[in-house]
Amino acid sequence: MIQMKIADIQCFPLRTDLHRSIGFSQWYYTAKNNCLVKITCEDGTVGWGECYGPNEAIATAIEQHFAPRLLGANPLQNEYVWDVLWRAYLDFNRSGIFMAAISGLDIALWDIKGKALQVPVRILLGGTDEPIPCYATGMYYRDDKPEIEMLKELLEEAAGYVAAGYTFLKVKIGKNPEFDRALVKQFRARFPDTFIAADANHAYNFKEAFAMARLLESLNYSWFEEPLAPDNYDDMAALRASTAVPIASGECEQTRFGFQRLAQTKSLDIFQPDIAYCGGLSEFQKIVALASAAHADVVPHCWGLKVNQAVAASAISMLPQNPGRFERRSIYLEMDQTEHPVRDSIFSEAHEVRDGKLHFNDLPGLGVSVDEAAMDPFILRGDG
Numbered sequence: 001m002i003q004m005k006i007a008d009i010q011c012f013p014l015r016t017d018l019h020r021s022i023g024f025s026q027w028y029y030t031a032k033n034n035c036l037v038k039i040t041c042e043d044g045t046v047g048w049g050e051c052y053g054p055n056e057a058i059a060t061a062i063e064q065h066f067a068p069r070l071l072g073a074n075p076l077q078n079e080y081v082w083d084v085l086w087r088a089y090l091d092f093n094r095s096g097i098f099m100a101a102i103s104g105l106d107i108a109l110w111d112i113k114g115k116a117l118q119v120p121v122r123i124l125l126g127g128t129d130e131p132i133p134c135y136a137t138g139m140y141y142r143d144d145k146p147e148i149e150m151l152k153e154l155l156e157e158a159a160g161y162v163a164a165g166y167t168f169l170k171v172k173i174g175k176n177p178e179f180d181r182a183l184v185k186q187f188r189a190r191f192p193d194t195f196i197a198a199d200a201n202h203a204y205n206f207k208e209a210f211a212m213a214r215l216l217e218s219l220n221y222s223w224f225e226e227p228l229a230p231d232n233y234d235d236m237a238a239l240r241a242s243t244a245v246p247i248a249s250g251e252c253e254q255t256r257f258g259f260q261r262l263a264q265t266k267s268l269d270i271f272q273p274d275i276a277y278c279g280g281l282s283e284f285q286k287i288v289a290l291a292s293a294a295h296a297d298v299v300p301h302c303w304g305l306k307v308n309q310a311v312a313a314s315a316i317s318m319l320p321q322n323p324g325r326f327e328r329r330s331i332y333l334e335m336d337q338t339e340h341p342v343r344d345s346i347f348s349e350a351h352e353v354r355d356g357k358l359h360f361n362d363l364p365g366l367g368v369s370v371d372e373a374a375m376d377p378f379i380l381r382g383d384g
Contacts, residue, residue, distance in 0.1 A: 002116060006075055008040040009067040009105075011059035013380040016341045023141035025174025025203035032340050034305050035059055036370065037104040041075060045115050048370055049108030050307035052276035053100040056380060061101040065089065070105065076116060078109040082282045099254045099279055106280025107311050107366075114365035120314070121281070121366050127317030131357040133330045135168035135197070136161035137303065138337035147179050154183070155190050161337060165356035168195040168222070168332050173212070174203025181215060188219040195332075197248070199225035206235045213243040223248040223270055236267035248272050251301035255279045256286040263294035274301040275315060276308045284315055297322050302334040305343045306350045309333070310366040313351060313358050333358055346375040 014034045021028045035055035039047045051058045066085055073081055085102050086093070093099055114121045122128070138161065139154040158169050171187055173180040180200075187196055198221055204212065209227035216224050223246040228236050230252040240247040248270035253259055254277060262268050271291045275284050284300070291298045298319055302312040316331050335353060336343075349369035352359045361367045 002076060004045065004075055004112070004116060005042045006039055006070050006073050007042045008038075009062065009070060010038045010040075011062050012036045012038070012375065013055035013059045014342050014375065014378040015055070015380050016378050018339050020339070021143055022338055023143060024172045024199075025201040028141070028143055032342060034342060035104065036305065036307065036375075037062060037108055038370075039070075039075065039105070039108040039112060041112060045075075045112055047075065047108035047110070047112035047115070048307050048366065048368065049104035049106065049111065049280075050276045050305055050311075051100045051104035052274050052304055052308065053097060057097050058101050058104070061097050062105065065098070066101055066105060075109045075112040078106060078113060078282055081109060082106055082280065095254045095258065100277050103276050103278060103280040103283075106282050107276065107307065110281050110311070111365040118364045120360065120362065120364060121311065122314040122317040122360065125281075125285075125314060125318040127314060129360055130317070131359045132313045132316050132333045133168070133357050134166065134335040134353060135170055135195070135332040136166040136337050136356075137170045137199075137334050139169070139171045140338060141172065141175060147175075151179075151183060151186060155186060157337075158187065158191065162191060162194060165354070166335075167356055168197070170197045170199055170225070170334070172201070173198045174200035177208060177211075180212065184212075184215060184219060184221065188221075195222045197221060197223045197225060200227050202226045202229045202252075204228060206232075206239065209235075209239055210242060213239060213245055213247075217243050217245040221245055225249065225272070226251070233261060233265040233267050236262075237265050240267060240269060246270050246297070248299065250274075251277070251303075253278065255283055256290055259287045259290055263290055263296065266294075268296055270297045270299050272299055272301045274303070274308070275311050276304060277301075281311055281315065288315075288319065292320055292322065295322060297331075299331060300334070303336050305340075306347045306368050307366060309335075309358070310351060310368045313360070314366065317360075342375070342378050346371050346378070348374075 035051040246269035250272035
């Protein structure tokens with residue numbers, strides 16, 4: 001048995017201002033915030049993880065609550081470690097900040113395991129080396145021009161992604177019903193042969209979502225994402241039963257127990273756990289098994305840095321078909337196209353995205369390396 005011990009755990013809450021704000025149904029972003037976690041072993045092996053959510057709160061949870069319990073542990077025993085962290089705060093961490101913290105720690109442990117065994121994480125999972133097709137997430141709202149002009153800009157933005165090789169787009173809806181209707185119609189007219197999904201970020205009530213679902217179905221959209229509030233299970237199930245457009249959600253959900261509720265209520269066609277939030281890669285595998293038993297698809301949510309990108313791509317490489325056929329359906333990796341100086345500058349090694357696909361490198365672990373000197377200017381140090 002390989003003996004390894006965790007010697008140090010560091011958190012890096014990161015922030016970068018945006019040159020131009022971007023919006024969706026709930027608010028506008030003027031900055032991007034992320035959280036990376038670094039686990040160092042006694043032999044010098046380093047694993048990187050990423051947490052999705054409020055970065056400074058997550059960093060506090062890791063540093064003050066979880067790190068003391070992990071020091072000296074064997075990082076290769078990631079399932080055992082996950083259970084130790086889960087049980088340590090079972091009264092408090094079944095969802096929320098603590099589970100986001102566990103997610104990043106778990107991802108880092110998988111990175112260490114791959115490096116220790118000198119294989120990529122996707123191989124540990126039993127996945128393939130085939131390139132992963134990506135869908136372009138963008139087309140966020142702008143607050144510096146009228147809606148008509150903004151819609152023209154969003155269409156041109158999307159045309160750039162299609163020209164770059166993306167065959168799948170995800171657009172934002174939920175601004176207001178009139179604008180939303182115009183947007184989805186014009187996108188379909190402009191891109192008749194492109195897969196398109198629409199993401200409302202839980203902006204609608206049932207009647208609004210019902211009307212939008214009918215329109216999206218008529219326009220052959222690939223899925224309708226987060227049409228309703230994340231915990232509105234009954235209305236989500238009713239909406240799903242009323243339309244042929246697939247209903248997708250799950251980025252706000254955590255653990256197999258949260259997704260079990262979605263499975264039991266038959267609320268979704270597509271589960272969308274974010275590996276940096278749902279409990280990490282270890283828990284993601286249990287969610288996949290639950291989804292398979294519920295005859296639901298899994299398309300991981302992925303909106304962050306290249307660590308989350310790498311773990312989501314590795315996970316997609318092993319996902320089962322539902323139900324499966326000789327001509328396989330592609331499962332797409334979400335590829336955020338919005339401005340992000342941190343994501344685009346701090347990684348010295350990462351998988352290449354080319355012609356709308358992620359092409360794996362052969363590095364062990366997750367296949368990404370962080371340039372800590374490049375990361376340093378973006379670190380929040382407690383003084384704002």
